[in-house]
Amino acid sequence: MRDLRTIRIFLSLLFMAAAVAALFVGNGVNPLASGAEKVQIIPSALAMTMGATGFWLVATFMFGRIYCSTVCPVGTLQDSATWLRRRILRRSAATPPAPGRSRLIRPFRYRREGKLRFPVLLAYVVCLLLGMTGVAATIEPWNMVRAAARATNPEAASPALLFSAHVAIGVAFAAAVLLAVWLAALWGGRRFCSEVCPIGTVLGCVSRFSLYHIEIDPERCTNCMRCEEACKTQSIKVAGRYVDNERCVRCFDCLKVCADDAINLQRTRNRRINPLMKKRLDGTEP
């Protein structure tokens, strides 16, 4: 099972390299780069080919949000921040903070789901229908990276436009958005994926009912908290043996840190969480 994480990381780096090559240098640079755009959800949906979109919806229904942990370049960008975050945490664990001071970056803890993601999705769809492309460049992952790549990609910007103030402002804005997402990931993990990204919201609705899901085995779990502390989407609540599979991006970090093999991607449910229990876990009921 832990090999899943290695495979996932390899695929995410491969797709990231292909996406960067396709967007910053041009689709024709090699066959991998030309395929990078074709496997993305939004370009496929907008081109009305729907092949990649249909594939990812079926894959999400089978295994959960694997798109978010392998193919999406903004997901991989955020993972680079959480990788750095883990190293900072490890280093700071060796040196306790001065008396009266608390650490800036702490291990993750379960957070209840945000309420903004559906209004953001609705606003995104309305803006798309109205032709307001700036919104897509701000919150939709493929267009966010494409906007930042506009200055160098000869297919996205003509040489005449390359040095125009209009393009320069657009590229600077896109780069600032990506930087903000990266810093947010350094601070709090994949919150952009859980609370803002419209693609993530749609995939999350499907993933909630996925055939395979992350489950904690109550018989084996020793309450060590390692999985909860490692979960970049803050979807694990060890106390209730609960995993929010809607937010989970199938990074498999939790599988790696569990020394007791008590958390797995599996077909069967160990224990069902009813709505009342979920409310209690979220702290909305006493």
Ligand code: SF4
């Ligand atoms: S939620 Fe959005 S930004 Fe995050 S990995 Fe998925 S598609 Fe990419």
Ligand code: SF4
């Ligand atoms: S890492 Fe494993 S044993 Fe530890 S709390 Fe999580 S599921 Fe339980």
Ligand code: SF4
């Ligand atoms: S529960 Fe968290 S750590 Fe585990 S696979 Fe999902 S997102 Fe990753």
